[in-house]
Amino acid sequence: MSAMKFLRCSASSTFRSTLRWCRHASSNPRYDFDLVVLGGGSAGLACAKEAADCGARVLCFDFVKPTPAGTKWGIGGTCVNVGCIPKKLMHQASLLGEAVHEAVAYGWNVDDQNLRPDWRKLVRSVQNHIKSVNWVTRVDLRDKKVEYVNSMGSFLDSHNIEYVARPSAERRQVTSKFVVVAVGGRPRYPDIPGAQELGITSDDIFSYEREPGRTLVVGAGYVGLECACFLKGLGYEPTVMVRSIVLRGFDRQMSELLAAMMTDRGIPFLGTTIPKSVERQADGRLLVRYHNTTTQTDGSDVFDTVLWAIGRRGLIEELNLEAAGVKTRNGKIVVDAAEATSAAHIFAVGDIIYGRPELTPVAILAGRLLARRLFAGSKQLMDYADVATTVFTPLEYSCVGMSEETAIALHGAENIEVFHGYYKPTEFFIPQKSVRHCYLKAVAEISGDQKILGLHYIGPVAGEVIQGFAAALKSGLTVKTLLNTVGIHPTTAEEFTRLSITKRSGRDPTPASCCS
Template identity: 35%
Template sequence: MSYDYDLFVIGAGSGGLAASKRAASYGAKVAIAERDLVGGTCVIRGCVPKKLMVYASKFAHYYEDAVGYGWSEVQPSFDWQKLVTRVDNEVKRLSKLHISLLEKAGVELIPGDASLLDPHTIKVGDRKVTADKILIAVGGEAIKPDIPGAKEYTITSREIFLLPEQPKRFAAIGAGYIAVEFSCIMNALGSEVTQFIRGDRFLRGFDEEIRSNVQDAMIQHGINVVPNSYVPKIEKVSDGLEVTYLDKEKNTESKIIVDAVLFAIGRAPNLAFLGLENTNVEIVQCEDNQSLPNLHGYTTNCAIKVDEYSRTTEANIFAVGDCTNRINLTPVAINEGRAFADTEFGDNPRVFSHETVASAVFSQPEAATVGLNESEAKEKYGDAIKIYRARFRPMYHSFTGKDEKVLVKLVVDSNTDKVLGAHIVGENAAEIIQGVAIALKMGATKKDFDATVGIHPSTAEEFVTLR
């Protein structure tokens, strides 16, 4: 049978862009549909604009720290509107750049919502096209809970970059890295920040010492972290937004008034209106799906079922990225997309490994990790696990007067001497862990780390001097 395209990609985010360009490089006729700006979550409303705001927020610390090094004290002022305008302009520039790269690769961009009419037919607006293979790369979207005031008065990570004014009083609801990062950003920019979390600690899934070190430092920096709390409603009052919250341990109710409320409680795959019901693509439900809010009729932790080759349960339909809910990181989506294209169009069948993937939290202090955390390692290897750690004040703060601490930690299997995990909290943690991740990916042992000469004086050298 003849088709309009060899490959049709739904979603021009990180995974879809990578897959479409790689497939086109093999000679495939490719089209990609996108209803939003080209670039996806990362470029438009995620890691890129977020990191720019992280950079902006750090200058407040630099002004303070400089005094200890002999610089005269200054009274800086901050222009929120200038920052968000420049961030928005950069996002649009990058989106246009991705469009030009698609054109250069020979990929046809079709703007609009795409939905499946059958396993080989896609409708985009009033246009119908056919494709031999279809790749779903629609990503995810931030969710809000079904409580009074959430829909009308709160924002998500999508809207925070476009606020016309800086909220002087800011509340973040959530315990994941997005809530943590924006709490730190807004705090450093001068807002009064409160963060509500359901448990004792945030950043679930990270090493316990990362969790405690980051949280304790944020509290020390002036962020009001409210643990074991639940927000049942948000109301608009004369002088802002009134947030009602419950202390689950004390069983008490309290209220605060803020100017903006960020919900960062999770993200849901963008599976609505795709027409999946017209195919045999299977949707899987993860554990505890009943306790999470719904988005467009799907629970937040539902995802497209795929195998290691990103194949769905429909023979010619594939899926990559956040809509598969494997590891929701931009570089992972990119590598999944390229592996799919190599396998299906490049005569190079290969599987992308989801093991030993490094990640970072751009909090203040920054945190980064690769491999197993201590509890995961002990669960898998038991008493064979040996921990090496160092916690100290970095040289940078010798003259600042601040009681900042760095944590460096290795998790080692004493039977094989293999390093199973590496964790760090401190300045430039992400830059440091990237190099360490190469060592772990190659199966480095503690002896390999010990045999490596450190760069002195640096924080990174601690990874090769731990005893």
């Protein structure tokens, strides 16, 4: 093993590995591999590459089953191909369109009267970037000596994996000391007529060949809201259908504020409504029939595109988990604190595991830490608490830690103090952009130095703002420390260092100026 690989194995202070351990990690002749990873997404690739760096013999299976609309993609999983990366690029394209309009107020001579995007060019640019990432990923696996098979592996027992060798379709088997399941998930479709035949999901939208036009987005989780917002920013007409509430699982006040921001920007919501059927009309457009569960009335409307964003399911059907003794719950794999399943030698990481955050950075870190425990003597477990996340809408919503509701439920309302405030981004003044939804709050304990339990922010580049505060919160940030921190002026992030008004006080949290 090279000195560089050994240094990588020893990078964490929690490692108890030795050079001898790393050299002999792959010396067991009983198995074909030390580790077989099922899934080539964020979790699986991180685990596979880390294990290889520690001297293990690693094989990674990855296969993408085409969507009902026929969309398929290369290695890298949801994030790279049909998730975080293309979503952020579409979000950026939307923001750039908005920025061109703002540029006029700042003195730029821009003819924005006929400004409109070229959807096909945008999709082509996004897909070209994704293909470059696919290629780099394959090269990286080769350089790290991780064997890659473009096939779906399934269990024969806890150590034996069967797969179809392409293109011969011959069934083959490999054995492995350890197996990590990291197959992730795919979007759900409603069980209604026309759903799969005529609708698409986030697996399709980023490579969609024709302009989406008037689009019905069914679902109000973060995927649905993000898609609706970038479509609106690109000049299309999205409508969001909400079964119950927006952003279930997030802070309610922040979620409702985000929905109000979207409404102000011209995105209509069909509240407490569920779809009943989708039918193609003679002109090619889609007739959607739906039912309002509050008023108990039926309705219908015509759209160019129907996008399902009603949640995701784990890809466990073809794994034959029963043969290996792996227990599941609600379509996901049950694991313990060390990502171990109910079957010895089998682990699971990423979106396929039950009850854990379905976020790419979580999957990557969990995969790396698991590999280090298996092959480098580490004892460090993944910490799933206080994971920051961002909803990429025009005004982004980012948070870390507890929602206000969770803090009250765990500690009692009398033991919680909420500091909050509206603020006015300096860059919003000249183009006269609305600041009515720029808002932040800190949920804290009421006693002592007031340990902060959660931070929430709606505004520009929210993810960049909260990322730094996330490290502080993990380190035990208190209100005293926060208010004793000098902010960078004029930024929006500094607003956290100026929070002085509590909800309990009843005072108006609206500032008089940018410096008040």
